[in-house]
Amino acid sequence: MKLLTLALAMTVFAAPAFAESHMAAESTIDMASLQGDAAAGEEQFNRQCVACHVVQDTATDEVLTGRNAKVGPNLYGVAGRTPGTHEGFAYGDAMIAYGETGAVWDEANFVSYVQDPTGFLREALDDNRARGKMAYQVRDEALAYDLFAFLATFGTEGDAAVDAEAAPSN
Structure with missing residues (x-):
């Protein structure tokens, strides 16, 4: 019985360390290489994005x-998430199609997207009829980089693996 209790305790204490190392291994975002300032991104998120996003x-x-x-x-x-795949959200056809290209949200495509959602999707899909559902545009490129740096602090691909496997609804 002691051996079973000891083994169970070791498993419980090892799980967080394993999970953390597993998450780091799956992440495709190198936080040190991001161009934006996460603190400035937080300020901008609270000004620009909270009306529509959480x-x-x-x-x-x-x-x-x-x-x-x-x-x-x-x-x-x-x-690091595949566009158009967050479970429970009704994505537009263009966003779903963009995700089906194998794209993931990285700094470069996120910044381009938030500056001109419809223009970005039209160019990425080579389809002049593609439309983004997001009407808001981040006009300042530096602010777009800051927003991505801030959002990247809230998990990456490993955290969103369940979302990526869910049926697209954008």
Whole structure:
């Protein structure tokens, strides 16, 4: 019985360390290489994005930032996530098609997208009829980089693996 208790205790204590190293291994975002400033991105998110978006931990349902808005998809784990795949959000056809190209949200395509959502999708899909559902545009490129740096602090591909496997609804 002692051996079983000891083995169980070791498993419980080892799980967080294993999970952390596993998550780091799956991440495709190198935080040190990001051009933006996460602190400035937080300020901008709270000014520009909270009307439509929330950052809510998908495992705990805890709202980390935002006002629990549901107009746009939850941005938890957006860094490294396949576009158009967050479960429970009704994505547009163009965003779903963009995700089906094998793309993932990285700094470069995120910055381009938030500056001109429809223009970005039209160019990425080579389809002049493609339309983005996001009407807002981040006019300042530096602010777009800051926003991505901030959002990348809330998990990456490993955290959003469940979202990426879910049926697209953008």
